[in-house]
């Protein structure tokens with residue numbers, strides 16, 4: 001089975017998804033990569049081939065956004081907490097069950 005990784009892209013160029021050829025705009029941030037390709041996989045293909053990794057990516061992106069916007073607040077807005085809870089729940093549904101030990 002093909003491996004996938006999440007990488008931080010600091011200087012993004014326009015790219016084409018290696019799976020379907022879909023064009024994506026240059027945007028920095030966390031992206032999903034298939035192990036043997038240098039270009040990030042688009043969200044549609046990611047959901048098809050590596051749904052767990054997409055859910056993890058969503059969780060990381062949501063956590064980053066909530067963390068940034070709530071850094072100076074004593075109590076984060078309910079909407080942010082719900083977004084984070086939703087992303088976490090999504091990931092935990094897709095994550096492989098890990099055995100302790």
Ligand SMILES: [Zn+2]
Pocket residue numbers: 017018019020021022041042043044045046
């Ligand atoms: Zn694609």
